[in-house]
Amino acid sequence: MDIILVPGFWLDASSWSDVTPPLVAAGHRVHPLTLPGLESKDAPRAGIGLRDHIDAVVAAVDALEEPVVLVGHSGGGAIIHGAVDARPDRVARAVYVDSGPLGEGGVINDELPAEGDEVPLPPWEGFEDADLTDLNDELRAAFRERAIPEPRLVTSDRQQLHDERRYNVPATVIACEFPSSLLIEWMESGHPFVAELARIHDVDYVDLPTGHWPQFTRPAELGVAILAAVDRASKNGQN
Incomplete structure (x- = not known):
């Protein structure tokens, strides 16, 4: 099975690196994505919106021959839902990691503090305690070091959906x-x-009790949970 992994805000494809081993070991093909504007800390982010991120996921789906499993973390949940809406006949299962589908007209989070065309990772004080569960000082430092500012429009653009087959x-x-x-x-x-x-x-x-970034705090368990979801898709005759 082809598995497309979509990171949440401030993260690129490498954020999935500790999650993918059980998926690869089971013989699946993993495709972690770096979305437009997240290529580097110096990448241009002006004019990049939610639809650009959805289109990037749709392009990844279209590049593969078989039905796929889409996995979206945090804001990536809204993005994969937009891709499900665009390609409902190509997605075998959507997996929402501490996230969910964003409905018509919704925004991911337009309350995050922006600086020009981008939204940097806020100070830890800007998050709820539940967000930070198990994210110890070492993990926080590593996350902040790797964090890439999110394109501002991705946080505030309204979701546009068209196909109820989603x-x-x-x-x-x-x-x-x-x-x-x-x-x-x-x-x-x-x-x-x-x-x-x-x-x-x-x-x-599936309950995986931890904070908002299980790919850092409980990556092995997250990989197993995703693998179980992929296996369900395979048993439904999509492989």
Whole structure:
């Protein structure tokens, strides 16, 4: 199975490096992406928006012959959902890592402090305690060293969706900050945060208790969780 890995804000393809070994060992082909504007700390970011990131994922899907599994972390969840909407017949499963699908008209996070055309990684004080669970001083220093400013428009552009067949694509949510039981409770109560997720017909939940960056705090366990989701897609006859 081809697995396309989409990082969240401030991260490039290398952020998945400790997650992919179990996927590769199982014989799968991994395609971690570096999205436009995230190529380096000095890369130009002006004019790069959410649609550019979605289009980059769609191009990666189109470059492969077989159906794929899309994996999106954090803001990458909104991006892979846009790709699912664009290619619902090419995605065997969407995997949301401490994230979820972003519905029509939503924005990923337009409250992050911007500097011109980019949004640098904020100080740790700008995050909730739950975000930082298990992210010790060493991991924080390594993350800040590798962090690349996010194109500002990606954080604030509105999601545009067109194909309701996206709801037929199976999904897996790997819940880290919030337990899956809470997500289900929110859906049952009609919470707008999970409104788009509630419309997907087939959703599995996996609890991986840690902070917002499991690829750093629990990478081996995250790899195993993604592998289980990929195996489910394979058993459904997509390989």
